Amino acid sequence: MKSDLDFLMHANQIDAILATGPGDHNPPMVYLTGGGSLTNADVLKLRGQAPVLFHSDIERDEAARTGLRTVNLASYPLGELMKAANGDFLGSMVLRYQRMFEEAGLSRGRVALYGRMEAGAALAIFSGLQKAMPGLSFVSELGSTVLMQAMATKDEAEVARIRRMGQITTQVVGRVADFLTSQRAKDGVLVQADGQLLTIGEVKKRINLWLAEAGAENPEGTIFAIGYDAAVPHSSGAASDLLRLGQTIIFDIFPCESGGGYFYDFTRTWCLGYAPDEALGLYEDVLHVFQTIKYELQVGAPTRQYMQLACQLFEERGHLTTCSNPQTQEGFVHGLGHGVGLNIHERPMFSQLASEAERLQPGLVMTVEPGLYYPKRQMGVRLEDTIWVRPDGQVETLAEYPLDFVLPIKN
Amino acid sequence: MKSDLDFLMHANQIDAILATGPGDHNPPMVYLTGGGSLTNADVLKLRGQAPVLFHSDIERDEAARTGLRTVNLASYPLGELMKAANGDFLGSMVLRYQRMFEEAGLSRGRVALYGRMEAGAALAIFSGLQKAMPGLSFVSELGSTVLMQAMATKDEAEVARIRRMGQITTQVVGRVADFLTSQRAKDGVLVQADGQLLTIGEVKKRINLWLAEAGAENPEGTIFAIGYDAAVPHSSGAASDLLRLGQTIIFDIFPCESGGGYFYDFTRTWCLGYAPDEALGLYEDVLHVFQTIKYELQVGAPTRQYMQLACQLFEERGHLTTCSNPQTQEGFVHGLGHGVGLNIHERPMFSQLASEAERLQPGLVMTVEPGLYYPKRQMGVRLEDTIWVRPDGQVETLAEYPLDFVLPIKN
Numbered sequence: 001m002k003s004d005l006d007f008l009m010h011a012n013q014i015d016a017i018l019a020t021g022p023g024d025h026n027p028p029m030v031y032l033t034g035g036g037s038l039t040n041a042d043v044l045k046l047r048g049q050a051p052v053l054f055h056s057d058i059e060r061d062e063a064a065r066t067g068l069r070t071v072n073l074a075s076y077p078l079g080e081l082m083k084a085a086n087g088d089f090l091g092s093m094v095l096r097y098q099r100m101f102e103e104a105g106l107s108r109g110r111v112a113l114y115g116r117m118e119a120g121a122a123l124a125i126f127s128g129l130q131k132a133m134p135g136l137s138f139v140s141e142l143g144s145t146v147l148m149q150a151m152a153t154k155d156e157a158e159v160a161r162i163r164r165m166g167q168i169t170t171q172v173v174g175r176v177a178d179f180l181t182s183q184r185a186k187d188g189v190l191v192q193a194d195g196q197l198l199t200i201g202e203v204k205k206r207i208n209l210w211l212a213e214a215g216a217e218n219p220e221g222t223i224f225a226i227g228y229d230a231a232v233p234h235s236s237g238a239a240s241d242l243l244r245l246g247q248t249i250i251f252d253i254f255p256c257e258s259g260g261g262y263f264y265d266f267t268r269t270w271c272l273g274y275a276p277d278e279a280l281g282l283y284e285d286v287l288h289v290f291q292t293i294k295y296e297l298q299v300g301a302p303t304r305q306y307m308q309l310a311c312q313l314f315e316e317r318g319h320l321t322t323c324s325n326p327q328t329q330e331g332f333v334h335g336l337g338h339g340v341g342l343n344i345h346e347r348p349m350f351s352q353l354a355s356e357a358e359r360l361q362p363g364l365v366m367t368v369e370p371g372l373y374y375p376k377r378q379m380g381v382r383l384e385d386t387i388w389v390r391p392d393g394q395v396e397t398l399a400e401y402p403l404d405f406v407l408p409i410k411n
Numbered sequence: 412m413k414s415d416l417d418f419l420m421h422a423n424q425i426d427a428i429l430a431t432g433p434g435d436h437n438p439p440m441v442y443l444t445g446g447g448s449l450t451n452a453d454v455l456k457l458r459g460q461a462p463v464l465f466h467s468d469i470e471r472d473e474a475a476r477t478g479l480r481t482v483n484l485a486s487y488p489l490g491e492l493m494k495a496a497n498g499d500f501l502g503s504m505v506l507r508y509q510r511m512f513e514e515a516g517l518s519r520g521r522v523a524l525y526g527r528m529e530a531g532a533a534l535a536i537f538s539g540l541q542k543a544m545p546g547l548s549f550v551s552e553l554g555s556t557v558l559m560q561a562m563a564t565k566d567e568a569e570v571a572r573i574r575r576m577g578q579i580t581t582q583v584v585g586r587v588a589d590f591l592t593s594q595r596a597k598d599g600v601l602v603q604a605d606g607q608l609l610t611i612g613e614v615k616k617r618i619n620l621w622l623a624e625a626g627a628e629n630p631e632g633t634i635f636a637i638g639y640d641a642a643v644p645h646s647s648g649a650a651s652d653l654l655r656l657g658q659t660i661i662f663d664i665f666p667c668e669s670g671g672g673y674f675y676d677f678t679r680t681w682c683l684g685y686a687p688d689e690a691l692g693l694y695e696d697v698l699h700v701f702q703t704i705k706y707e708l709q710v711g712a713p714t715r716q717y718m719q720l721a722c723q724l725f726e727e728r729g730h731l732t733t734c735s736n737p738q739t740q741e742g743f744v745h746g747l748g749h750g751v752g753l754n755i756h757e758r759p760m761f762s763q764l765a766s767e768a769e770r771l772q773p774g775l776v777m778t779v780e781p782g783l784y785y786p787k788r789q790m791g792v793r794l795e796d797t798i799w800v801r802p803d804g805q806v807e808t809l810a811e812y813p814l815d816f817v818l819p820i821k822n
Contacts, residue, residue: 020530025436025630028529037632037647058745059645074738078764090553113531118439119431120524122533124551140535142501205626208669212623215616219436219630221448221670234469236448258619259632327485334469353489 001153001363002031008146009047014139015109016101017051017147019043021116023062025219025260027342028114028147033066035259042097043068044104054100076100094128101133108135112146152339152347153363159388159398161257162340162365165264166386166399168214169253173268175210176203176251177407180243185273185409190243200224201239207253216255220344223252223267230269230380231373233334245273245409248282248379250371254344263344265367267384268401273409282372282381283405289313289370290383293336297360297368299393304354307336310370319372323352330374337367340386364389365398412564412774413442419557420458425550426520427512428462428558430454432527434473436630436671438753439525439558444477446670453508454479455515465511487511505539512544519546523557563750563758564774570799570809572668573751573776576675577797577810579625580664584679586621587614587662588818591654596684596820601654611635612650618664627666631755634663634678641680641791642784644745656684656820659693659790661782665755674755676778678795679812684820693783693792694816700724700781701794704747708771708779710804715765718747721781730783734763741785748778751797775800776809 009017019028023038032043032051038059045051055063057074064070076096085091101107113126126138139145154162183190183198190198207222225237230250243249252267269286271279289310296309311323311332320331335351348358350366366389371382385397420428430439434449443454443462449470456462466474468485475481487507496502512518524537537549550556565573594601594609601609618633636648641661654660663678680697682690700721707720722734722743731742746762759769761777777800782793796808 024632037645039631039645056645057740058643061640061643061646077737079737090551093553113534115530116527117530117533119526119528119533119537120549120551120556121553122528122530123524123537123549124553126530126534127538128551138531138534140501140531140539142504142532142535145531208623208626209620212619213616215619217628217630219628220450221435229472232469232472234448234450234467235472326488326490329468 001155002150003155004153005045005146005150006048008149009112012139012146013110014112014146015047016104016106016111017043017045017114018111019045019114019147026116027151027260027346029116030260030342031147031151033068035261036062036066037259038062042100044100044106046104046106052104071100090124090128093125094132097125097129098132101136106136107133110137110139112139114145114147148347151341151343153361154341154365154388155363158262158341159365161262162264162386162388163398165216165255165257165262166266168211168216169255169264169266170399170401172207172210172214172255173251173253173266173401176207177270179203179206180270180272181407181409183243183409185245185411188245190272190409198243199239200226200237200241200243203243204237204239211255215258217258217260218253218255219260220254222254223250225250225380227378228375231375231378232380233371233373233382243272246271246276246279248279248381250380250382252382252384256344260342262342263340264399265340265344265369265384265386266399266401267369267382268403269381269383269405270407271405272407275406278377279379279381280405282374282379285314285317285319286370286372286381286383287403288317290368293368293370294385294387294395294397297387297389297395299360299362299389301360302354302356303348303350303358303360304352304356307351307354310336314370314372330376331372332370333373334371337369337384339364339366341365360389362389362391362393412566413561414566415564416456416557416561417459419560423550423557424521425523425557426458427515427517427522428454428456428525429522430525430558437527438562438671438757441671441753442558442562444479446672447473447477448670449473453511455511455517457515457517463515482511501535501539504536505543508536508540509543512547517547518544521548521550523550525556525558559758562752562754564772565752565776565799566774569673569752570776572673573675573797573799574809576627576666576668576673577677579622579627580666580675580677581810581812583618583621583625583666584662584664584677584812587618588681590614590617591681591683592818592820594654594820596656596822599656601683601820609654610650611637611648611652611654614654615648615650622666626669628669628671629664629666630671631665633665634661636661636791639786639789642786642789643791644782644784644793654683657682657687657690659690659792661791661793663793663795667755671753673753674751675810676751676755676780676795676797677810677812678780678793679814680792680794680816681818682816683818686817689788690790690792691816693785693790696725696728696730697781697783697792697794698814699728701779704779704781705796705798705806705808708798708800708806710771710773710800712771713765713767714759714761714769714771715763715767718762718765721747725781725783741787742783743781744784745782748780748795750775750777752776771800773800773802773804
């Protein structure tokens with residue numbers, strides 16, 4: 001939780017956090033500033049101190065609105081920095097960070113570095129800064145960084161925002177279901193009122209529109225995939241595909257607040273008109289695992305235990321899984337879930353890769369998303385809810401939605 | 412232009428380009444892959460060779476759709492890499508890049524590094540790779556990199572996409588103008604048909620909706636700012652502000668293709684109902700500079716010459732400018748324009764910071780956007796079109812739109 005940040009910095013021997021990059025669609029910046037339309041900025045937080053926002057002169061009002069202590073970068077005139085760096089732009093950027101750090105009283109210690117940047121610029125600037133300030137060391141652990149540890153558990157205000165995204169998400173899913181069931185079928189495919197064949201592209205256009213209407217964005221896209229594409233977990237669905245009856249459709253929707261705030265993550269699998277027995281069998285297997293896992297979740301248990309349970313349940317029903325066949329492209333081929341917050345994928349991991357130390361704890365918001373994939377049979381099924389582990393230890397689904405598999409279609 | 416890439420790599424002594432990060436909303440990746448919904452991938456291009464796309468196993472179909480040569484990262488099993496790196500995740504990532512580079516025959520030379528990444532991860536992985544492969548050096552120039560030089564000039568296919576975004580942009584601007592002029596004024600502010608006061612937030616919601624309807628996104632937001640906010644160039648406008656008659660409204664809209672493709676950039680300034688003389692004076696000054704600059708643009712001239720001309724024209728009319736007063740927050744306080752493409756801001760620069768070598772040349776797509784800002788008077792004016800320098804050297808505005816200042820409002 002954000003309030004744990006100083007404690008986590010202490011526990012990990014981090015003396016300062018530097019977050020950099022755009023103010024939107026950049027989780028570390030959004031987390032530390034609360035959001036705000038800054039083109040590019042830096043936040044420097046020393047352990048035990050409030051964060052300080054460094055902003056460009058023309059964004060002084062946007063910066064002030066964050067409520068953070070601010071420093072106008074006009075107080076480091078570029079001309080002067082360029083002169084001091086003998087006309088080298090990279091050198092002038094390094095020098096600016098050096099002055100920012102020195103004025104904050106930070107000339108030695110461990111600095112954790114965050115935020116969205118061009119990879120080449122990050123390497124150039126911060127390896128330059130490392131040379132210029134040998135007393136500093138940049139913390140280079142990937143994965144479970146201090147900020148990600150803090151972000152993994154959400155406070156009530158964060159949960160309220162995720163819950164609101166859940167309501168928007170399920171409302172849009174409901175509109176899509178209503179839209180599909182209001183179409184007619186002809187020769188096994190959906191046909192619009194004007195006689196045009198309905199395509200995945202048309203459905204996705206409506207999803208984008210309805211999300212925008214509700215004030216949400218889907219910067220990572222939406223998966224609405226039928227047939228073979230549903231059988232490959234990350235296929236987002238081909239725009240020209242038709243909506244054929246009796247084929248599995250995976251609808252995985254993961255929008256965020258406008259400007260790149262909190263996400264929600266949700267999946268249902270549908271068959272239009274009717275479900276072939278084989279698809280129904282897969283659906284029942286996934287539903288069984290989905291409901292069993294949700295029922296079994298308990299504070300204190302390692303997350304990977306549930307991945308193992310999901311694999312075991314699928315294997316008992318005759319499916320391959322990555323637990324026993326890491327290379328399999330059939331059966332249960334991905335992790336059971338992941339944390340959700342300002343990142344669509346964040347801590348905790350819910351897979352075999354999770355360490356023993358990753359355990360269910362109050363404040364976590366995460367997905368439960370078992371699935372089965374059979375590319376050769378052109379079938380895929382996945383069910384996903386986003387759950388919250390409440391302060392009292394109870395597990396709550398943040399947005400309820402029916403688990404119907406077949407959507408009835410008129411002929 | 413993309414076809415110049417090998418030549419530019421040669422001229423800059425670059426042996427390879429590595430682009431990394433998400434496949435969407437990540438200009439270097441979109442440029443090299445043509446787009447595609449990849450969660451995370453790498454593109455390695457050796458000089459004189461076609462680019463190779465490294466993708467995760469579950470995104471093999473999305474990867475194949477790019478038409479590039481592909482390598483499935485499943486051929487570098489994580490378990491094996493982790494073992495070789497003694498269980499260190501960072502080490503395993505470094506090792507994977509090392510193997511990718513070595514198998515591509517790249518063990519020495521200069522590598523230019525691109526793509527959106529977490530700053531800390533970029534520093535950790537690529538400084539680790541630098542140590543593991545001392546024969547490689549990562550090119551660290553900021554600003555005018557090889558890829559940015561290539562991207563600055565657009566081929567006809569790219570211009571067609573930007574032009575289409577221009578049409579969408581001006582259509583949405585027209586809808587906003589129609590919407591505003593269809594409202595009634597009461598006590599000096601716009602009132603909706605249902606009697607509710609119209610707010611900036613309501614206008615922005617419609618802008619987002621109409622952009623989504625047209626298949627566009629605005630990942631960087633939209634500036635629709637009135638009064639004091641219009642007088643501060645980067646204020647995006649407060650959602651709760653009312654639409655008061657006689658105040659300057661800056662409407663700066665810069666959407667991109669869905670998924671993070673090509674941008675368009677466009678600004679008009681409006682006064683609802685009437686314009687006070689002082690605002691009209693500012694508008695005429697900006698219009699004069701805007702039209703003069705557009706008329707004067709000539710292939711071969713250094714871009715900064717136009718910045719100087721804009722400053723001179725504004726100063727002749729009694730305004731302060733950053734040319735002679737770098738710190739001023741009144742008058743003409745920003746650059747005259749910038750390149751537009753997969754980035755909303757790219758090469759060339761159109762300001763005093765541009766080098767003598769940055770010249771107008773065929774293929775450039777860039778903005779012309781003079782403006783005047785008077786925070787104390789709560790007035791700001793900016794006009795902006797996106798122009799293309801055609802292969803024949805003629806300058807063309809990619810989307811025409813009227814230059815009316817006052818939008819008539821019924822009482």
